[in-house]
Amino acid sequence: MTxxxxxxxxTVCKFNSISKASQFLHVSxxxxxxxxxxxxxxxxxxxxxxxxxxxxxxxxxxxxLTLTNELLSNVDAVYHQMEILQGNKHPLRLSVVPFAYAxxxxxxxxxxxxxxxxxxxxxxxxNATDAIRHLKNDSIDIALTVDLQEYSSAITGLKLFQTSxxxxxxxxxxxxxxxxxxxxDLANESLIFAKENSYLTRQVKNRFHALSITPNIVxxxxxxxxxESFLQDGHSAAIVSQSLAQQLKNVTLIPIADSxxxxxxxLWKQAPVRxxxxxxxxxxxxxxxxxxxxxxx
Numbered sequence: 001m002t003x004x005x006x007x008x009x010x011t012v013c014k015f016n017s018i019s020k021a022s023q024f025l026h027v028s029x030x031x032x033x034x035x036x037x038x039x040x041x042x043x044x045x046x047x048x049x050x051x052x053x054x055x056x057x058x059x060x061x062x063x064x065l066t067l068t069n070e071l072l073s074n075v076d077a078v079y080h081q082m083e084i085l086q087g088n089k090h091p092l093r094l095s096v097v098p099f100a101y102a103x104x105x106x107x108x109x110x111x112x113x114x115x116x117x118x119x120x121x122x123x124x125x126x127n128a129t130d131a132i133r134h135l136k137n138d139s140i141d142i143a144l145t146v147d148l149q150e151y152s153s154a155i156t157g158l159k160l161f162q163t164s165x166x167x168x169x170x171x172x173x174x175x176x177x178x179x180x181x182x183x184x185d186l187a188n189e190s191l192i193f194a195k196e197n198s199y200l201t202r203q204v205k206n207r208f209h210a211l212s213i214t215p216n217i218v219x220x221x222x223x224x225x226x227x228e229s230f231l232q233d234g235h236s237a238a239i240v241s242q243s244l245a246q247q248l249k250n251v252t253l254i255p256i257a258d259s260x261x262x263x264x265x266x267l268w269k270q271a272p273v274r275x276x277x278x279x280x281x282x283x284x285x286x287x288x289x290x291x292x293x294x295x296x297x
Contacts, residue, residue, distance in 0.1 A: 001042060003075060003272030005035040006068045009047070012036065013065050016055060026158055026282065026294045039064075079273050091120035092277040095131040095143035097198075098222070100264060103247060104288060105144075112284040119277060128199055135269050142278055144285075146199045147263035157267035158282070160289040163242040164259040165200060168227070168251045172234030176252045183258055187213045192230055192238035196220045203260040204239050224248060265295070 011021040012032060022029045040047055047061030057065065096105060109121060126134060131143040136154055147159075167186070169175050175189075183204075193201045193215075201220070208215045218236055221227060224247050230236050231251050241262055245253050266285050268278055286292055 001039065003072070004270065005039055006072055007272060008032045008035040009039060010065065010068050010072060012048075013057060013061075016057075018055075022294055027156060028294050076273065091122045092142065092281055093122050093124065093140040094281070095124045095126040095134060095140045095145065097127060097131070097145050098125050100146055100241065100243060100262075101144050102224075103243060108284065108288055111287065112281060115284060116280050119280065121281075127195070127197055129197070131267065135267060138269070141275070142266065142268045142281055145265050145267060147265055154270050155267055156270050157265050157295050158285070158289070158292040159295055160264040160266055160285070160292050162261055162263050164261055165204060165239055165256055166242050166245050166259065167254040167256055168231060168238040168240055168245050168248055169254065170231040170234045170236075170251060173231070173237060173252070174234075175237065175254060176234075178254050180255050180257055182256065183207045184211055184213070186215070186237065186239075187211075189216065190218045190236045191215050192219045192221065192227060192236055192240075193217055194220070194222045194240055194244070198222070200239075200241055200260060200262060207258065207260065266292070267295075 008021065008025065008027070008031075011025055012018055015021050015024065018029050018032050018036075021027075021032055025032070036047065043064075045060040045064070046058055047064055049056045049058060098105075101108075105123075109123075112119070112121070124134075124140060126140075126143070126145075128145045128147075131140070131145045132155060134140040135143060167175070167181055175181065175185075193204065195201060205215070219226075219230060222240070222244060224244075227238055227240070228248055228250065231238060231248075239256070240248075243264075245251075266282065268274070268282075274282075
């Protein structure tokens with residue numbers, strides 16, 4: 001029995017629904033179902049009667065809920081007292097992949113400050129790998145990052161939206177009149193990639209490797225001004241994410257048929273109780289990404 005399992009159980013009872021509990025907790029439905037099943041197996045009791053249309057708590061489940069509420073109330077009191085002792089003043093530590101969220105970060109932070117003017121936020125620039133490592137080490141609280149498909153059960157979060165790789169060229173580039181391309185069409189091009197250790201760069205290199213092509217990389221950068229400067233001469237092409245491409249001016253954007261898909265994420269560390277600052281930031285982010293979905297555990 002863990003505090004996380006009890007939180008899940010308490011929330012399911014509150015909404016009388018696993019799907020609504022999933023939305024409230026930002027946790028996948030299978031993760032909640034598994035937690036409840038494990039509790040039932042541990043105590044050899046049935047807490048819910050389930051069929052296709054109804055979801056009814058049993059007598060044993062009702063008694064277990066009473067005990068759960070008492071226990072979690074005491075746990076919350078402990079956390080609250082510790083926050084008082086700390087002064088509850090430490091700022092929210094936010095990690096950002098800068099080129100992925102440059103277009104949204106300023107308005108997002110402004111909105112959060114409007115909602116919670118007394119809350120301080122410290123921002124750090126980490127790639128996805130480093131962000132996850134810092135989350136696990138508790139050196140940051142929350143991260144706006146991209147999907148690495150490499151997580152542990154210690155990390156959870158929201159899928160905010162999905163974007164794709166796209167080719168950006170100057171107006172005088174030979175490919176500027178092309179309506180679509182493939183990675184195989186870029187074998188002889190002088191290419192600009194995003195940051196060398198980024199998820200997009202690694203995946204694009206994998207695509208070229210699968211085609212037995214060694215790409216001619218002339219520059220690694222996600223700086224908008226530098227990208228625009230290099231593309232204007234018509235000799236180079238940049239493989240970037242659509243979110244970064246939208247920030248470029250006076251360039252032609254060409255869809256890549258076999259593009260790399262990139263999922264943008266908001267991540268935080270699993271905990272029996274989330275801090276108020278993390279919960280508040282999640283609410284703010286949800287106002288910008290209303291279709292965000294819990295990550296699957």
